[in-house]
């Protein structure tokens with residue numbers, strides 16, 4: 001999946017299997033408008049122990065019509081709406097095979113989603129799409145819903161003739177149904193995969209075919225967005241070639257398909273051969289510098305190896321799916337945009353990791369019940385890159401290849417990767433054990449903090465380099481070990497020295513003919529660490545001005561901004577902002593300047609704007625002016641609203657104006673942009689977020705009406721609606737607001753439903769308690785249940 005959440009929970013023990021599913025065979029007939037399906041599931045399974053006389057199948061809120069075991073109907077089962085417990089009339093042994101058939105119907109509230117035109121979304125198409133991860137497929141098919149079991153699968157789906165279908169594997173056949181106007185598509189997945197990866201989708205699509213040589217690659221795009229679709233997904237085949245080569249493992253499945261759907265809850269989902277993507281993945285050349293979905297597409301494609309071919313055996317091992325898929329996104333960046341972009345993307349991943357630790361505390365990457373966190377996404381990818389540095393490219397890639405080969409079509413845990421690394425390295429050397437990497441980075445948590453200093457011994461021509469690792473504050477944090485590169489520089493003389501940091505006190509003596517102008521610690525930024533570098537500001541300036549690697553310049557810029565203002569800082573940073581050849585150095589220089597809340601800094605930022613041809617740097621300057629929060633930026637920002645056409649810049653300008661202007665002034669500017677369409681709705685989102693902060697200070701009737709218009713207007717994007725409903729919380733006690741929330745409480749998109757329920761919870765009106773309680777009884781989606789319970793609790797106060 002692709003999405004970062006800043007949350008984390010405690011690992012649960014792995015589910016224990018009593019049987020092995022050999023094959024699933026489903027027949028599904030959906031009724032989209034009534035949000036239900038008729039289903040027929042055949043499960044072929046084999047006992048894992050002798051004396052097998054009962055078993056359970058996961059199925060949420062099914063109406064069970066009949067159950068057959070080996071062709072004979074049985075009534076000997078219990079069903080509590082969650083688990084179907086079937087008793088067998090005799091003992092079976094591990095050599096036996098059972099065929100269990102379940103004839104059922106259900107109205108899934110999760111797992112399978114129904115899209116159709118509604119009163120407020122009249123332009124919606126007819127679609128269905130499924131989302132299994134973590135354990136939601138049991139809402140629409142009877143399965144063993146846990147990743148530690150793999151089987152082949154097939155689905156026959158009965159559809160209106162005008163819709164096309166998508167599912168795992170290949171389309172074996174397609175034939176008219178006995179029901180007039182309907183057709184049956186028969187999809188077959190003939191290699192084993194986990195049940196959360198089973199997928200079904202349908203809609204009115206144009207299929208874009210990639211000219212990839214490896215396997216057929218198809219992208220299902222909307223018929224009115226074919227050009228955008230062709231452009232957005234044009235690199236998929238090249239990504240597949242890259243991963244084939246990088247992992248030295250040919251794409252393992254029969255084909256690759258990706259489908260864009262409406263109201264998707266995540267960024268994307270890597271169902272085996274049938275990825276689902278959200279509508280934000282459409283992009284055009286015009287906005288590509290500001291937004292591309294290549295990263296998302298590469299992430300989901302990478303999962304076809306990391307997650308689908310090898311699958312985490314329990315949710316604590318989710319990093320073996322997500323960190324590697326995130327890393328796949330990063331190596332696509334490396335290939336397509338080069339080393340400097342890759343380095344900067346890794347720094348952004350590091351930023352994510354430290355931000356998450358500051359917000360929700362310290363957790364290991366190996367943890368978390370399948371919650372999607374900055375740990376198992378961003379930080380995991382950083383760690384994989386650190387392991388690459390430790391092992392070197394050759395052994396790193398060989399280890400990954402061995403891991404994939406040894407565990408293909410299987411389930412995996414961290415120890416399997418340790419084995420692959422150790423066995424690979426020990427083919428040519430003896431007795432090496434890399435468990436320590438996984439110990440410190442995967443099972444333990446946090447990152448090291450280093451006090452670093454150096455001096456030069458003129459007589460002995462030696463650098464005395466000292467690295468002190470601060471004593472970890474808790475037992476979850478290890479004392480880290482890492483081989484760090486120093487770049488030692490004097491004039492044209494540049495020298496890379498690797499030092500092995502181990503333990504708390506480290507002292508190195510390095511031969512060097514003259515006193516260096518600067519020494520870069522962790523040259524290339526391969527490791528996540530907090531650095532307290534005790535050195536002269538001149539040395540930092542030298543690193544900013546003279547480093548060849550942009551990432552070394554960026555790290556020095558970030559170091560500089562911890563110093564108090566002086567004119568030289570301004571001069572160095574403005575110079576970088578105007579002239580550095582790499583955009584991210586310019587961007588970081590702008591952000592560093594935002595530390596200095598002074599009118600002359602604002603003036604210099606404005607002056608540097610005209611030097612920029614990169615919209616991301618322009619946005620950085622606009623952002624910095626907003627952070628500085630002085631009114632001297634106002635007229636410049638207003639000017640940009642007239643002169644800039646780029647939607648992402650306009651969105652940023654609105655955000656900065658919200659920060660700078662007095663509360664009486666900015667809502668009117670925002671409101672004038674409330675109907676402006678933009679890519680990924682970035683302008684509307686800036687409007688809603690700005691009105692949210694205005695309403696927090698002064699809930700004004702005019703703001704309320706605009707938010708109501710957006711939340712309950714026609715054909716508004718779901719995320720924009722949700723944010724508007726969230727901002728309406730400041731008006732929740734107004735009857736017109738809470739009545740609207742109640743009127744639309746059955747909204748067909750769970751995040752919106754949750755937002756509406758929370759709004760009712762804030763209304764203070766006890767008349768909503770009973771209807772909410774009734775709704776809770778019928779609800780099978782945990783996030784909605786939790787919202788209702790919270791709202792009722794609020795109202796009962």
Ligand SMILES: [Zn+2]
Nearest residue numbers: 001002322325
């Ligand atoms: Zn993912």
